[in-house]
Amino acid sequence: MREILKTENLWKIYPDGTKALRGVDFVLRKGEFVGIMGPSGSGKSTLLHLAGGLDKPTEGEVYLLGRPLSTMNEDELAEFRKRRVAYIFQFYYLLEDFTVLENLLLIAELSGIENAEEKARRILDFLRLSHRLNHRPSQLSGGEQQRVAIGRALITEPAVVFADEPTGNIDWEEGRKIFDLFRRLNEEEGISFVVATHNPDLRSYFHRIVHLRDGKVV
Ligand SMILES: Nc1ncnc2c1ncn2[C@@H]1O[C@H](COP(=O)(O)OP(=O)(O)OP(=O)(O)O)[C@@H](O)[C@H]1O
Ligand SMILES: [Mg+2]
Numbered sequence: 488m489r490e491i492l493k494t495e496n497l498w499k500i501y502p503d504g505t506k507a508l509r510g511v512d513f514v515l516r517k518g519e520f521v522g523i524m525g526p527s528g529s530g531k532s533t534l535l536h537l538a539g540g541l542d543k544p545t546e547g548e549v550y551l552l553g554r555p556l557s558t559m560n561e562d563e564l565a566e567f568r569k570r571r572v573a574y575i576f577q578f579y580y581l582l583e584d585f586t587v588l589e590n591l592l593l594i595a596e597l598s599g600i601e602n603a604e605e606k607a608r609r610i611l612d613f614l615r616l617s618h619r620l621n622h623r624p625s626q627l628s629g630g631e632q633q634r635v636a637i638g639r640a641l642i643t644e645p646a647v648v649f650a651d652e653p654t655g656n657i658d659w660e661e662g663r664k665i666f667d668l669f670r671r672l673n674e675e676e677g678i679s680f681v682v683a684t685h686n687p688d689l690r691s692y693f694h695r696i697v698h699l700r701d702g703k704v705v
Pocket of ligand 1: 501502503505506507525526527528529530531532533534
């Protein structure tokens with residue numbers, strides 16, 4: 488299978504001296520659904536940030552389709568972050584002054600997506616949010632807000648979705664529904680997923696699990 492993303496000897500030492508990652512090698516192939524598990528502080532979020540180009544490693548390299556991110560200029564990196572990868576976080580970071588539909592359209596506009604409104608409506612329909620298009624985020628349940636955040640990630644048609652504790656703030660039933668959605672997107676659209684979670688009950692969704700401990704793969 489084709490390698491989409493690879494990290495090689497990835498180190499992250501934060502300015503205060505914390506060694507969050509200590510030589511992580513990680514490979515993501517097309518169509519994979521990978522879990523990142525490990526105790527709090529083991530480096531899961533740090534790994535997602537570096538692999539997604541949100542932060543830079545202290546040492547080591549991240550490759551996208553064989554290309555080192557360190558050789559990309561700012562424009563290329565911005566393009567990578569806008570169009571190739573998407574992020575879903577534990578806290579949804581939706582824009583409160585905008586409606587559900589507008590939250591997707593704003594990202595679409597920033598990313599230069601064509602036929603944005605049609606796509607946004609289709610995605611929101613898929614996410615069972617058609618009846619909430621003109622609501623504000625604060626008028627939605629936690630699960631609904633997380634589905635909007637997923638919609639915002641999908642509107643850019645990413646090859647890889649990074650999700651950091653995406654069900655950390657919602658109840659078990661809603662959490663399962665979110666994971667069922669991820670699985671459908673993985674199987675039907677071929678989108679690869681890298682999901683950090685504490686929740687051992689979600690293990691069965693993953694094709695493969697990478698266990699981190701003290702910044703290392705174990
Ligand atoms: N900006 C930062 N500056 C200094 N240290 C940091 C920073 N961000 C994270 N760390 C430290 O790096 C280590 C790894 O943090 P990280 O957030 O990657 O862990 P995690 O596995 O995602 O934990 P959790 O399960 O609690 O989300 C921890 O010791 C954390 O305190
Ligand atoms: Mg984390």
